[in-house]
Amino acid sequence: MLEQLLAGSLEDARARRELAPIETVEAEALTRAPALDVLEALAPTDHIRVIAEVKRASPSRGDLAEIAEPQALAAKYEAGGASVVSVLTEERKFKGSLADLESVRKAVSIPVLRKDFIGDEYQILEARAAGADLVLLIVAALPQDRLVQLHDFARELGMTPLVEAHSADEVARAVDLGSQLIGVNARDLRTFELDRDLFGRVADQIPAGVIRVAESAVLDVADVEHYRAAGADAVLVGEALVTNDPIATLKSYLSV
Numbered sequence: 611m612l613e614q615l616l617a618g619s620l621e622d623a624r625a626r627r628e629l630a631p632i633e634t635v636e637a638e639a640l641t642r643a644p645a646l647d648v649l650e651a652l653a654p655t656d657h658i659r660v661i662a663e664v665k666r667a668s669p670s671r672g673d674l675a676e677i678a679e680p681q682a683l684a685a686k687y688e689a690g691g692a693s694v695v696s697v698l699t700e701e702r703k704f705k706g707s708l709a710d711l712e713s714v715r716k717a718v719s720i721p722v723l724r725k726d727f728i729g730d731e732y733q734i735l736e737a738r739a740a741g742a743d744l745v746l747l748i749v750a751a752l753p754q755d756r757l758v759q760l761h762d763f764a765r766e767l768g769m770t771p772l773v774e775a776h777s778a779d780e781v782a783r784a785v786d787l788g789s790q791l792i793g794v795n796a797r798d799l800r801t802f803e804l805d806r807d808l809f810g811r812v813a814d815q816i817p818a819g820v821i822r823v824a825e826s827a828v829l830d831v832a833d834v835e836h837y838r839a840a841g842a843d844a845v846l847v848g849e850a851l852v853t854n855d856p857i858a859t860l861k862s863y864l865s866v
């Protein structure tokens with residue numbers, strides 16, 4: 611499944627590239643206001659931080675919410691105390707788009723993450739041109755040499771890569787990159803199985819000073835407490851925020 615998702619995102623990016631060549635998108639990326647300081651926004655503090663996701667659907671959970679106005683949802687996330695907004699831009703299974711990211715960027719002043727299956731520099735330039743401050747890089751999707759190149763490329767644009775791992779080996783590869791922001795996804799993107807305890811098993815491998823994000827499978831405040839107790843600095847939450855009142859839900863998490 612992960613291979614198909616990556617192939618689909620790359621194919622969609624190639625089609626966009628026919629219309630907007632890399633030079634055009636690069637010029638847009640370079641004339642944007644500088645990317646925001648993500649490590650500052652997510653710096654460990656006395657409560658858990660939340661990366662709140664604009665998520666309409668997923669291959670494992672199907673349709674979650676309509677979200678006609680992603681900018682309105684993102685504004686609620688900011689009002690509720692989220693530290694970062696994640697916008698799924700994958701079109702085929704997650705029903706997102708770069709247009710969603712652009713409208714969210716205009717509506718909030720906190721950092722914005724482009725959440726997609728990224729395997730090409732062009733997608734990173736598009737993200738910056740649309741105003742993203744972070745990009746997701748999924749360790750399982752890429753050989754290490756490409757991961758190094760894409761990680762460097764994003765950093766040269768002033769962006770912060772969120773490097774996603776789903777096993778002890780993948781965490782080791784993320785650490786090898788010199789990543790300052792590592793996410794452990796409870797969901798296996800190949801089988802869609804959930805393992806909420808994975809974060810706790812691998813958290814100690816992440817060096818002090820690196821921000822630790824627990825991704826997926828937060829359905830209520832007890833799950834946030836579970837991740838916090840295991841050492842998470844931040845949680846990345848989609849489904850629970852798009853299917854409940856976002857402000858009230860965020861406020862309950864921020865008490866953890």
Ligand SMILES: O=P(O)(O)OC[C@@H](O)[C@@H](O)c1c[nH]c2ccccc12
Binds near residue numbers: 725726774828846850
């Ligand atoms: O809806 P949830 O279970 O709260 O999960 C959010 C987020 O972690 C999930 O959307 C995600 C994590 N890593 C990804 C990689 C690609 C697509 C989606 C994801």
